[in-house]
Amino acid sequence: MQAPSPTSPWFDFNSANDQIEAVHADLPDRKAPIKAQLLGSLEGYLHQLLPAGSKKHGRFVVGDTSGSKGQSLSVDLTGSKAGMWHDFATGEGGDVFDLFASVWGLNTHHDFGELLQRLEDWLGIAPVRSSDTKPTAPIVDELGAYSAKWDYLDADGQLLACVYRYDTEAGKEFRPWDVQSRKMKAPDIRPLYNLPEIVKSGRVILVEGEKCADALGSIGIAATTAMFGAKAPLDKTDWSPLKGKQVIIWPDHDEAGRVYAQKLLAALPSFGVASVTVLSIPAGKPEKWDAADAVAEGFDVPTLLEGDVRPAIPSFALEELIADKSPMPADLVAPRVMTPGSILVFGGAPKVGKSDFLLSWFIHLAAGEDFLGMSPSGALKIFYFQAEVQYHYLRERVQTLAVSSDLRARAGRNLILTPQLRLLLNSEGVEQLARAILSKFPDGPDIIAIDPIRNVFDGGSDGGGENDNAAMMFFLTERVERLAKLVNPDAAVILVHHTRKLPKKQLEEDPFQALSGASAMRGFYSSGLLLFRPDESRTERNLYFELRNGPALPYKLVDKLDGRWMELDKNSERLVNQDYGEKLDAERRRKHDVILQILFEEAKSGRVYTMNQFCQAFENSAGLGGETTIRRRLDVLSTKGYIKFFRDAEQYGIAQSARTKYGFMCVEDMRIAGEHDVVDPETGEVTSSVIPVLPSHYKCRSTAAALPVEDPQIWIYYEEGNP
Known part of the structure; x- marks a missing residue:
């Protein structure tokens, strides 16, 4: 039979209320074609039903059945489970009919006939009746007969859509026909x-x-x-x-x-x-x-x-x-830490905790959970190729991680780890690893991690190492990119790499310059993470970010507490007090160094001081503070042995006397300018005479008494840890 024009409905459902009961008697016959049509263009229909939803990793996600934004409700789009859905927030779920019923406020057990009726109206499907015959593809009357027709088939040869060409006085026109909806329109x-x-x-x-x-x-x-x-x-x-x-x-x-x-x-x-x-x-x-x-x-x-x-x-x-307003690709890990097809470099010094950090991070990503403010788009499939830890020790490390049993269960099948492998990522190694990955994830993983790249590095025929820019670029393009193309070009790749030693100040100013082979690698990767311990005596680490595809992120202060990685408040009282204490320590060390240097330099000019004389002479000078503050520093330095004393100033040509308990202060290698110049008999060169100063007394740590020095040539310092 010939179909009506595109502006006319196939059937008028509002004019036949008395037909509903008869239609409901044929529920089994009506269910199959409705389900087939829904599953045939499921994603398009879901976008119409729940416009706030989106497609992520082969699934349609939305907040809930009321259509809120979010990802709590997930619908399978392909495979044998197409149309199956589950709301992780409420525990509800079912097949595609249950989903439409929940959105429309119906019950599939009591209102199934009404549900089918509404679906038929919504999809434009005529109820099945014995007198009906399946409509053929339309012929558009106002355009005349079509001049050409092309069938769009699926891979198995089943008809999906048709495109008709019409040659009109105004020129050629093309009209699509969607087989599933039996409408003159392009498929969704x-x-x-x-x-x-x-x-x-x-x-x-x-x-x-x-x-x-x-x-x-x-x-x-x-x-x-x-x-x-x-x-x-x-x-x-x-x-x-x-x-x-x-x-x-x-x-x-x-x-x-x-x-x-x-x-x-x-x-x-x-x-x-x-x-x-x-x-x-x-x-x-x-x-x-x-x-x-x-x-x-x-x-x-x-x-x-x-x-x-x-x-x-x-x-x-x-x-x-400017005109392209299409939506941005969804982040694999937000905010822009990992995007589809990106390469992330994760660096750190030995023993800083890289592998432990990665294991915890990967378990959270594989379970679809946030980790230190980094949010996965869903439960991600991760293949972790590591070349350092043998099986038994890897097993032990995984079993002792402080993560919940629920998290382990949800991540269980999504995270695949290798024990230590002696595999060079040359051409054959890349293919071998690709086969291993696809055997676990036939549709490809979301993330491939290689830890560390130094153990699998192949720089090409020239044999360059990882610090050679040409070799590093060869490895990144011919090995890493090729591996991703073989298993999933949309997968993000994580390369775990070691850092070179840099001065602390330079590392803090530009931490990613510490990456070995930095000039080649930094021009290639999409994002970087670097774990750095600023103080080896403390457990806190700085986690630095470098993002090429997104705005800059401030570093995080992290630590492993009770077996779990946590972000610390940089302004917490404990850390502020530690920082303040460190600043005080640094200032005390500065004052100590300044005092010792002044004593040393003044002696070369023929001037020496008792404690009281020094406090009065240098009060509020060189940043040393007032007289009392200087006296405290002198007491500490003399107690620790950095300052000792001599009493006979005349032997050094100093006509200076003073009443003092200890005598004049001296420091190691201190020399006093002599009264006479010295003339070299061979060259005639004149130099100023200097006389080494040797201590005669020191300050007792226990009693503060002035005691004679046993050997003035030997200086002993009393620091913490040195009894």
């Missing part, structure tokens, strides 16, 4: 053309329009097009069948074709294509020349395809970037 998620053929081919030619794809197919070349060619919205097309394939874009020879090719160049790598290039149009070809024209004129197409192919260098005009 549009398939590629010629799927049964392109899924079998390693190389696919991407053209503009079905006519060009058919022309290439007629000479044995696998080709496809998006529905509507250059006008196809990229975000509504399912590009996944091109994953792992070599794609050659053959644009029409016009401005629209060139713009479309540039957009494809930028978009297709994110869908996992092995390579994407643009065909160079032969010189002298007319405007709008395309693949169908090439076949029609007998052009040597195979030679053209094997010849000059332009490299994939996408470029965009400023106005294009």
Whole structure:
């Protein structure tokens, strides 16, 4: 039977209330086609039902059945569980019918007939009756008979959609027909053309329009097009069948074709294509020349395809970037710590706790839980390739981690770890590791971690090490990127790397400069994390961030407390007191050094001091403070042995006397200028005479008494830990 025009409904459900009871008697017959239609375009229907939801990692997520924003409710989109859903906040769940019933406030047990009726109305499906026959594809009366028709099939040859061409007085027009909804519209998620053929081919030619794809197919070349060619919205097309394939874009020879090719160049790598290039149009070809024209004129197409192919260098005009309002890709780990296809370098010195930190982090990510303010988009699949810890010690470390049993259970299948492997990531090693990863995650992981890269590093035939920039760049491009392409180009890669020793001040100013091979690596990775212990006597670590794809993040102060990694408040009373104490210690050390230096320098000018004389002479000088403060510092220095005393000043040519308990102060290697110059008999060079000062007394630590020095040539200092 001929379908009505697109503006007319197939059936009027509001005019037949008396038919409802008869329709409800056929519930089993009506359920199957409704379910098939829902599952056939499930993602599109879910976006209509719950507009605040989004697709993440193969699932549709939303806050709840009322349509709130969030990720508590998850719906499987593919596979045998397509349509199954679960709300982790409430524990509710079920199949696709239960979901629609919950959103619409119905009960599948008591209101199933009403649910089917509403679904039929919502989907535009006629209730099944014996007199009905399945509508055929429409013929649009006002446009006349179609001049061409192309069928879009799935990989198994089942019809998904049709595109009709009409040649009108105003020009050619194209109208799509969606088989699932039986409506004159494009499917919500549009398939590629010629799927049964392109899924079998390693190389696919991407053209503009079905006519060009058919022309290439007629000479044995696998080709496809998006529905509507250059006008196809990229975000509504399912590009996944091109994953792992070599794609050659053959644009029409016009401005629209060139713009479309540039957009494809930028978009297709994110869908996992092995390579994407643009065909160079032969010189002298007319405007709008395309693949169908090439076949029609007998052009040597195979030679053209094997010849000059332009490299994939996408470029965009400023106005294009400003006009593009498409949503940003979802972060794998927010905020912008890991994005799809990114490379993160995690660095730190030996024994700073990198592996323990990573294990705790990965368990949280695999369970879909936040960790130190870093939020995963869901429960992430992680393959942790580590080359340091043997199996039994890895097992022991994992079992002793202080994480809850619930967290372990949720992460259990999502985190795969290797024991210590002696595997070099050369060409063969990359393929071997890729096979191991895909055996655990057939659809590919979300994160691949390599710990540490120094144990698996391959710098190429020149044999360069990890500190060689050329070797490091070879490893990153030919080994790390290739591994990601083999298992999942959208996966984030974490490279665990050691840091070189840098001065503390320089490390704090630019911590990522400490990464070995930094100049090559820092120009390559997307984000970096660095774990650094600023004080070896304390357990706190600084966690630094460097993000190329997002705004700067302040460093975090973290520590492992009771077996769990926690973020500390930088302004907490304990830490503030520690910092304040350190500042006081530093100031005391400064004053000690200044006092000793003054005594040393003054003696060279022939001036020496008792304690009282020094306090009076240098009060409020050189930052030493008042007389009382200086006296305290002198008491400490003399008690610790840094200052000793001599009483006979005349033997050093000093006509100076004073009443003092201890005598004049002296320090190690102190020398007093003599009265006479010394003349070298051979050279005649005149130098000032200096006399070494040797102590005669020291201050007793126990009684503060002035006691004679046993050996004035030996200086003993009494610091903490030195009895």
